[in-house]
Amino acid sequence: MDQSISSATSGHQQARAGGMTVPEAAGPSQSCVGVVIAVPEPLAAELGRWRASFGDPMADLIPAHITLVTTTPATDWDATIEHVREVARGQRAFTVTLRSTGTFRPVSPVVFLNLTDGFDDCVELHTKLQRGPLERALEFPFHPHVTVAHDVSVASLDGAEAQLRGFEASFMVRTMGLYEHDSCGIWRLREELSFGQDQNQGDHPG
DSSP: OOEEEOOOBTTBOEEEESSOOOOTTOOTTOOEEEEEEEOOTTHHHHHHHHHHHTTOTTTTTSOOEEEEEEEEEOSOHHHHHHHHHHHHHTOOOEEEEEEEEEEOTTTSOEEEEEEEESHHHHHHHHHHHTSGGGOOOOSSOOOOOEEEEESOOHHHHHHHHHHTTTOEEEEEEOEEEEEEEOTTSEEEEEEEEETTSOTTTOOOOO
16 A cells, blocks of 8 residues: 555545555555554654655655555455454554564565564554455455555666665554545545554543
8 A cells, every 4th residue: 555645634544546456356436554664753854855865746735654464355344353452452552673674576566674673563563454344355465565656767776775875763552443445545544543542532441
């Protein structure tokens, strides 16, 4: 789920479909779900500058993030929201460390930062989320990452892979964002869900 996000509007963060492919099963009246971990500031801004330096036109529109659930058709939003809330309630905060680069080439023109800490946590979260109302077959195995260059020239992809090979940064993950992709092509943040917290009551378990 690589999404272009504009500024918040009417209290909702919005995004237009960028490098993300909406499944054919999603018709014009059917919305889709995405769940992501946002990279916090000031690291997100730093990665945005790097992405821009490689000529990626989406650099200013796509805040750095880790996708947990890519574009998945939603047939029952009430069940979907409760499912994602339940997963968040059972999740503890964890540390992500981004270290060095990887690529999906030649399958996809993407260079990314590897997760050396937090990889297994993200895989486990993805597995829990992609059940019940969000269960579906995926085209590729899930591989958590942070994109730093996408759909740019081969030289720029090579440059991104080489220049960020020595990169390393860590941050705590305490929340995940539930997004809706509506019939207008907009990604809207429905809820930012805190881990280990009752999303309805706002109370931490004792």
